[in-house]
Amino acid sequence: MKRYSVFAIAREAVRYHMGWERAWASPEPKPAYDVIIVGAGGHGLATAYYLGKNFGITNVAIIEKGWLGGGNTGRNTTIIRSNYLQDPSAAIYEKSRSLYETLSQDLNYNVMFSPRGVMMLAQTHHEVRGYLRTQHANALQGVATEFITPQRVKELCPILNIDGPRYPVLGALWQARGGTGRHDAVAWGYARACSAMGMHIIQNCEVKGVRSENGAVTGVDTTKGFIGTKKLGMVVAGHSGQLAEMAGFRLPIEAVALQALVSEPIKPCMDVVVMANTVHGYMSQSDKGEMVIGGGTDGFNNYTQRGSFHHIEETLRALVETFPIISRLKMLRQWGGIVDMTGDRSPLISKTPLGNCFINCGWGTGGFKAIPGSGWAMAELMAKGEPGPLAAEFNMWRFKEGRFIDESVAAGVAH
Amino acid sequence: MLTLECPYCGVMADETELSPGYEAHLKRFGPGASPEEFEAYMFARKNPKGVHFERWRHSYGCGKWFLAARCTATLEVFGTYPAQVSEPPADIIAKIQARRPDWQPDWKATK
Numbered sequence: 001m002k003r004y005s006v007f008a009i010a011r012e013a014v015r016y017h018m019g020w021e022r023a024w025a026s027p028e029p030k031p032a033y034d035v036i037i038v039g040a041g042g043h044g045l046a047t048a049y050y051l052g053k054n055f056g057i058t059n060v061a062i063i064e065k066g067w068l069g070g071g072n073t074g075r076n077t078t079i080i081r082s083n084y085l086q087d088p089s090a091a092i093y094e095k096s097r098s099l100y101e102t103l104s105q106d107l108n109y110n111v112m113f114s115p116r117g118v119m120m121l122a123q124t125h126h127e128v129r130g131y132l133r134t135q136h137a138n139a140l141q142g143v144a145t146e147f148i149t150p151q152r153v154k155e156l157c158p159i160l161n162i163d164g165p166r167y168p169v170l171g172a173l174w175q176a177r178g179g180t181g182r183h184d185a186v187a188w189g190y191a192r193a194c195s196a197m198g199m200h201i202i203q204n205c206e207v208k209g210v211r212s213e214n215g216a217v218t219g220v221d222t223t224k225g226f227i228g229t230k231k232l233g234m235v236v237a238g239h240s241g242q243l244a245e246m247a248g249f250r251l252p253i254e255a256v257a258l259q260a261l262v263s264e265p266i267k268p269c270m271d272v273v274v275m276a277n278t279v280h281g282y283m284s285q286s287d288k289g290e291m292v293i294g295g296g297t298d299g300f301n302n303y304t305q306r307g308s309f310h311h312i313e314e315t316l317r318a319l320v321e322t323f324p325i326i327s328r329l330k331m332l333r334q335w336g337g338i339v340d341m342t343g344d345r346s347p348l349i350s351k352t353p354l355g356n357c358f359i360n361c362g363w364g365t366g367g368f369k370a371i372p373g374s375g376w377a378m379a380e381l382m383a384k385g386e387p388g389p390l391a392a393e394f395n396m397w398r399f400k401e402g403r404f405i406d407e408s409v410a411a412g413v414a415h
Numbered sequence: 416m417l418t419l420e421c422p423y424c425g426v427m428a429d430e431t432e433l434s435p436g437y438e439a440h441l442k443r444f445g446p447g448a449s450p451e452e453f454e455a456y457m458f459a460r461k462n463p464k465g466v467h468f469e470r471w472r473h474s475y476g477c478g479k480w481f482l483a484a485r486c487t488a489t490l491e492v493f494g495t496y497p498a499q500v501s502e503p504p505a506d507i508i509a510k511i512q513a514r515r516p517d518w519q520p521d522w523k524a525t526k
Contacts, residue, residue: 301437308417
């Protein structure tokens with residue numbers, strides 16, 4: 001792999017840019033690998049990358065049904081934050097956020113991490129108390145957040161209407177080091193780095209079955225034939241239930257659609273991310289000028305990658321009230337992703353009933369921000385066979401044992 | 416937008432008139448059950464890509480719970496039926512099999 005640098009640009013500039021090579025190889029699968037990761041989204045590629053980087057395991061295949069980064073990695077609103085209430089969540093999301101800070105240098109690929117600050121508005125007294133609690137929890141966890149006044153909210157984001165009429169802004173939880181990133185670049189950067197380590201990224205190859213003997217996986221049947229493996233990692237977000245069924249176990253997961261949309265591009269008007277969870281919408285401005293908008297999930301099981309129209313209406317209604325400036329904006333594109341929601345709205349990074357099979361799923365509506373940390377923790381789990389401190393609490397048996405990591409109720413946040 | 420017929424009042428109700436209740440025909444376990452049974456009842460879900468049976472409530476109508484047979488991969492609705500049954504009625508099964516000849520009910524095997 002040739003490194004990207006200012007010298008590479010200069011070199012290519014004098015030879016008509018004919019020397020750029022493909023960012024990753026597209027090999028045919030070998031008969032067997034040490035590790036197979038199913039799912040070449042952000043989480044799967046990050047898992048493979050840290051398996052190679054932290055543990056020296058490079059005989060790895062990453063199998064993808066479609067094209068890499070074409071699932072939820074390409075379908076999110078790119079928000080990165082770590083202001084969670086519970087200790088295990090704060091630990092893994094903060095690890096992730098800190099890895100994002102140097103990810104462009106680590107991968108030699110510009111992921112355009114922009115720590116512009118994330119603001120979560122408090123618009124009811126209940127929310128004020130909740131965020132004050134989160135702020136204190138974050139202080140103990142070593143996550144830098146602060147609760148700010150409505151006047152400071154207005155200074156940071158002048159286009160915000162803080163006066164109501166329905167829900168005046170009473171304050172906000174502000175994480176200055178949160179922000180956004182370039183979602184596709186995260187997948188591409190990891191893919192390029194994995195390919196450079198000799199790993200095989202096999203696209204357009206759907207897993208049709210999981211073969212096991214004596215409680216251990218021997219390989220997977222795919223549209224490109226059987227591929228053997230010593231260890232299997234399932235990192236497929238919305239389709240985790242299907243893959244688990246192939247392997248013979250059930251998950252505490254429901255797949256639902258989450259929609260997002262972007263407006264036509266306008267001149268720069270907001271340089272922070274704002275989340276308004278009471279009215280339920282969140283918005284930031286992309287580098288191209290589009291307002292990137294997200295809201296709540298649909299309420300029923302759905303694998304179609306499109307959601308119900310009334311959710312768009314509800315989200316925009318909430319945001320027009322919060323940001324009157326956008327009332328005459330045209331919406332340019334809308335899309336949906338299949339998110340995997342667990343019972344406690346926290347992920348699974350877990351061993352499974354099959355000894356050498358591991359699963360990483362359940363990131364629900366907030367997976368993009370977690371990609372580096374999730375891959376880091378999953379790689380440790382797969383390399384050692386036992387979870388490290390980041391993944392330990394996220395095992396799938398917590399539901400049986402009643403040890404939930406209860407983010408949905410405790411923080412009341414839109415993930 | 417999803418439209419379901421309420422089997423009690425016969426109204427074709429838009430999704431905005433309904434509240435979703437997720438997987439139907441769960442076998443309930445209470446005090447005295449093993450942790451595995453209770454976990455399966457509370458959390459483990461079929462979450463199928465294809466034919467699915469769901470609970471819905473006609474919350475801005477008659478207020479009653481009913482059940483629906485639906486395809487989660489295409490959003491096709493096969494039919495709705497009252498909730499006072501432990502498994503889908505024969506006419507709903509017939510409607511599903513008319514549209515999905517390969518589909519077989521799995522509850523005889525699991526319950």
